[in-house]
Amino acid sequence: xxxxxxxxxxxxxxxxxxxxxxxxxxxxxxxxxxxxxxxxxxxxxxxxxxxxxxxxxxxxxxxxxxxxxxxxxxxxxxxxxxxxxxxxxxxxxxxxxxxxxxxxxxxxxxxxxxxxxxxxxxxxxxxxxxxxxxxxxxxxxxxxxxxxxxxxxxxxxxxxxxxxxxxxxxxxxxxxxxxxxxxxxxxxxxxxxxxxxxxxxxxxxxxxxxxxxxxxxxxxxxxxxxxxxxxxxxxxxxxxxxxxxxxxxxxxxxxxxxxxxxxxxxxxxxxxxxxxxxxxxxxxxxxxxxxxxxxxxxxxxxxxxxxxxxxxxxxxxxxxxxxxxxxxxxxxxxxxxxxxxxxxxxxxxxxxxxxxxxxxxxxxxxxxxxxxxxxxxxxxxxxxxx
Numbered sequence: 165x166x167x168x169x170x171x172x173x174x175x176x177x178x179x180x181x182x183x184x185x186x187x188x189x190x191x192x193x194x195x196x197x198x199x200x201x202x203x204x205x206x207x208x209x210x211x212x213x214x215x216x217x218x219x220x221x222x223x224x225x226x227x228x229x230x231x232x233x234x235x236x237x238x239x240x241x242x243x244x245x246x247x248x249x250x251x252x253x254x255x256x257x258x259x260x261x262x263x264x265x266x267x268x269x270x271x272x273x274x275x276x277x278x279x280x281x282x283x284x285x286x287x288x289x290x291x292x293x294x295x296x297x298x299x300x301x302x303x304x305x306x307x308x309x310x311x312x313x314x315x316x317x318x319x320x321x322x323x324x325x326x327x328x329x330x331x332x333x334x335x336x337x338x339x340x341x342x343x344x345x346x347x348x349x350x351x352x353x354x355x356x357x358x359x360x361x362x363x364x365x366x367x368x369x370x371x372x373x374x375x376x377x378x379x380x381x382x383x384x385x386x387x388x389x390x391x392x393x394x395x396x397x398x399x400x401x402x403x404x405x406x407x408x409x410x411x412x413x414x415x416x417x418x419x420x421x422x423x424x425x426x427x428x429x430x431x432x433x434x435x436x437x438x439x440x441x442x443x444x445x446x447x448x449x450x451x452x453x454x455x456x457x458x459x460x461x462x463x464x465x466x467x468x469x470x471x472x473x474x475x476x477x478x479x480x481x482x483x484x485x486x487x488x489x490x491x492x493x494x495x496x497x498x499x500x501x502x503x504x505x506x507x508x509x510x511x512x513x514x515x516x517x518x519x520x521x522x523x524x525x526x527x528x529x530x531x532x533x534x535x536x537x538x539x540x541x542x543x544x545x546x547x548x549x550x
Contacts, residue, residue: 211245211247211303211319211321211323211324211325212323212324212325213324213325213326213327213332213334214271214324214325214326214327215326215327215328215329216243216325216326216327216328216329216330216331216332217327217329217330217331217332218332218334219331219332219333219334220333220334220336221234221333221334221335221336222335222336222337223335223336223337223338223339226342227246227335227338227339227342227343227346228342228345228346230335231244231306231335231346234308234333235308235311235312235313236311237311238308238309238310238311239309239310239311240309241307241308241309241314241330242307242308242309242330242331242332242333243274243305243306243307243308243327243330243331243332243333244305244306244308244332244333244335245303245304245305245306245325245332245333245334245335246303246304246334246335246336246338246343247301247302247303247304247321247338248301248302248304248338248340248343248375248376248377249300249301249302249340249375249376249377250300250301250302250320250321250374250375250376251373251374251375251376251380251407251408251409252300252376252409253407253409253440257302257318257319257320257370257374258270258272258319258320258323270323270324271323271324271325271326272317272319272323272324272325272326273326273328274305274307274317274325274326274327274328274330275326275327275328275330276328300321300376301320301321302318302319302320302321302371302374302375303318303319303320303321303323303325304316304317304318304343304347304371305317305318305319305325313350313364314364315363315364315367316347316350316364316367316368316371317367318367318370318371318374340375340376340377340379341377341379343371343375343377344372344375344377344379344380344383345379347368347369347371347372348368348372348383348386350364350365350367350368351365351368351369351372351383351387351396353365354366354368354396355393355395356393356395356396356399365396366399369387369399369400369403370403372384372403373403373404373406373407373408374407380408381408381411381412381415384400384403384404384408384412384415385415387400388400388401388404388415388419388423390422390423390424394425394427394428397419397423397425397428397431398427398428398431401416401419401428401431401432401434401435402431402434402435402438404416404435404439405434405435405436405437405438405439405444406435406438406439409440409441410441412439412441413436413439413441413443413444413447416432416435416436416439416444416447417443417447419432420432420433420436420447420450420451420455426455426457426459426460429451429455429457429460430457430459430460430463430464432451433448433451433460433463433464433466433467434463434467436448436451436467437467437468437470437471445468445471445475445476446475448464448467448468448471448476448479449464449468449475449476449478449479451464452464452465452468452479452480452483453479453482453483458487458489458491458492461483461487461489461492461495462491462492462495462496465479465480465483465492465495465496465499466495466498466499466502468480468499469498469499469500469501469502469503469508470502476503477503477507477511480496480499480500480503480511481496481500481511483495483496484496484497484500484515484519484524485519490521490523490524493521493523493524493527494523494524494527497512497515497524497527497528497531498527498531500512500515500528500531501531501534501535505535505537508535509532509535509537509539509540510539512528512531512532512535512540513528513532513539513540513543515528516528516529516532516543517543532544
């Protein structure tokens with residue numbers, strides 16, 4: 165999938181209506197200044213919220229029942245949010261824009277499609293202190309209108325949230341497993357077909373991926389089952405690699421060996437490439453060598469090239485020599501061109517000089533010509549002046 169090849173993913177969704185039965189009572193709204201953050205409730209993790217009419221509410225009964233009770237009364241646009249523990253890792257989620265490195269968030273303008281304005285570095289912009297690790301609380305946000313959930317977003321707790329002047333309900337006492345269960349309902353109802361990358365199902369999927377609770381791993385195991393829609397399995401595989409650590413890597417290994425769709429398995433190769441687990445590289449090498457689909461083998465080779473290193477180089481050169489499919493050999497040559505030049509260029513020259521397959525030699529010559537490397541120029545000079 166082209167939109168997911170450089171650490172971005174075009175994920176899509178279906179809108180889901182929530183009809184509620186029980187209403188919360190006795191909580192009048194309190195308007196805050198549009199210029200100042202909402203005051204934090206003692207003992208409760210709250211985000212920095214500006215330009216909002218804030219109301220604090222405690223979950224009464226289950227999260228789903230409380231949420232339905234609120235939504236049943238919502239006619240005009242409104243935000244509901246809460247926080248849960250975020251899975252370990254140096255990452256930020258700014259306005260739903262996932263970044264696999266911690267770098268601060270800036271201000272997230274919730275009422276804009278791409279609403280991040282400004283960023284902060286690992287040095288806190290207000291205190292001047294260095295934050296030694298990423299945020300450990302995840303904020304999950306729901307935009308409601310006409311009693312329906314219109315959008316789900318997530319943000320790390322260091323983000324400042326600008327609610328655009330809308331009412332903003334902050335729920336306290338949320339159990340992470342109940343959050344995963346409620347979000348999973350949105351995922352299971354979504355089609356993930358043709359709705360762009362900011363749909364409800366995608367928002368729910370990415371929010372679940374960043375939950376620290378073990379129930380998130382169980383949810384993802386259900387999302388990637390062979391009887392689930394192919395598009396859901398593709399999108400879920402990305403988050404297994406990007407966020408779910410060892411548990412995610414083990415599920416990806418299982419998918420690499422057993423998923424019936426070559427298109428899904430090629431996405432698994434990408435997901436393995438973004439995983440930080442050491443065993444992910446070995447599974448990519450296995451896919452590059454053993455997968456029955458030449459398309460999957462080629463994709464695994466491409467992503468291996470992005471990882472570099474001796475193991476990756478061995479798998480790529482092995483494919484050039486031994487894969488029975490010329491197209492896979494050519495993709496392996498391309499993979500060499502993606503390696504760091506000190507590794508890739510000498511190997512490309514070697515292939516251009518010695519490989520028995522004429523098409524493979526031509527491919528190596530082509531990518532050498534694109535490298536702008538002096539060693540490639542010297543090689544061409546030798547060839548042309550014989």
